[in-house]
Amino acid sequence: RLKAVAFLLHRQPHLLKTQLYVTPLELVLSSCGVIENGEQRQNKALITKMNNLSISSPDYLHIVNDTFANSDCYCLPQPPKLLTIMDGEAITAKRTAAVSAISAKLFKPALSEVLCILGSGQQARSHYDVFTKLFKFKEVRVWSRNKEMAQRFVNDLQDPVTVCSSVKEAVIGADVIVTATGASQPILFGEWVKPGAHIAAVGACRPDWRELDDVLMREAVVYVDSREGATAESGDIILSGAEVFAELGEVINGSFPAQREKTTVFKSLGMGIQDAVSAKLVLEKWNSEY
Numbered sequence: 001r002l003k004a005v006a007f008l009l010h011r012q013p014h015l016l017k018t019q020l021y022v023t024p025l026e027l028v029l030s031s032c033g034v035i036e037n038g039e040q041r042q043n044k045a046l047i048t049k050m051n052n053l054s055i056s057s058p059d060y061l062h063i064v065n066d067t068f069a070n071s072d073c074y075c076l077p078q079p080p081k082l083l084t085i086m087d088g089e090a091i092t093a094k095r096t097a098a099v100s101a102i103s104a105k106l107f108k109p110a111l112s113e114v115l116c117i118l119g120s121g122q123q124a125r126s127h128y129d130v131f132t133k134l135f136k137f138k139e140v141r142v143w144s145r146n147k148e149m150a151q152r153f154v155n156d157l158q159d160p161v162t163v164c165s166s167v168k169e170a171v172i173g174a175d176v177i178v179t180a181t182g183a184s185q186p187i188l189f190g191e192w193v194k195p196g197a198h199i200a201a202v203g204a205c206r207p208d209w210r211e212l213d214d215v216l217m218r219e220a221v222v223y224v225d226s227r228e229g230a231t232a233e234s235g236d237i238i239l240s241g242a243e244v245f246a247e248l249g250e251v252i253n254g255s256f257p258a259q260r261e262k263t264t265v266f267k268s269l270g271m272g273i274q275d276a277v278s279a280k281l282v283l284e285k286w287n288s289e290y
């Protein structure tokens, strides 16, 4: 199913997020997708997700509504029927980590013993869950801006995880690094990164925000979920001038190689199709069980 989701990333048109700036809150209408079932246009659905996040507050406001509404986008013969409202926060956490896990599967070094997670919020947790479920690491490290948040993150887990006091301490020697922070300036510097490591860069989803420095962005082979999204939404790509090597879907369909032996960055931004496909899976499971 993860593979199917990733394959779809490349096959479907990508609708860029629409961002509405409403002071003091910034509303991001982050995704919108239409699912059709072949020529008959059965099971059509319109999916919207709204993210509401404040940049003036350290809190990322998770007021997220996902609607999965049955509508005919072409002629609207009758008013659309609301199929379901889903918890966008839960879906966003899982689908983002699932896509990063596909990137790790393709690009992480063959011998990957140390996982490092920068950040201790929702995305950090979902990435921890998926990465430690799918891959075996000898050591897992976490760093967070506030050390007590990192400690709280670790206290919630069954398995041992090392809390690090600095990004440098956390990333030195790491084979796989997840950056899932609200940073707007680089926190991860190329000079600290082990050659051949894989970085799943999840935060810094605005054109003027950074998590990774120029050295890392220019030296690594850069993969993205969507070229169009990356060149419009990612400060790490736009401001560093780094070249995008390939989309994840282009690697999965064989158009571009996975350069596993090199240092690789997967710059994740999130796509509507990821939400649409995930919401569809959830709805189908719900319908089959209840």
Ligand SMILES: NC(=O)C1=CN([C@@H]2O[C@H](COP(=O)(O)OP(=O)(O)OC[C@H]3O[C@@H](n4cnc5c(N)ncnc54)[C@H](OP(=O)(O)O)[C@@H]3O)[C@@H](O)[C@H]2O)C=CC1
Pocket: 059, 060, 092, 096, 119, 120, 121, 122, 123, 124, 144, 145, 146, 147, 149, 150, 180, 181, 182, 183, 184, 187, 201, 202, 203, 204, 205, 268, 269, 270, 271
């Ligand atoms: N690529 C994608 O598809 C998606 C990306 N995102 C992005 O991922 C990032 C994390 O999201 P999420 O986990 O939901 O957010 P949370 O609010 O749950 O967690 C935010 C984390 O970022 C840290 N943080 C905040 N500001 C800074 C800063 N200036 N420098 C360093 N660390 C900082 C916080 O650390 P502490 O608590 O210690 O202060 C906390 O660990 C965000 O940038 C978000 O926009 C989110 C959803 C999808």
Ligand SMILES: O=C(O)C1=NCCCC1
Pocket: 028, 030, 051, 092, 205, 269, 270, 271
């Ligand atoms: O895809 C998403 O959902 C998001 N992407 C970037 C940051 C906010 C949410």
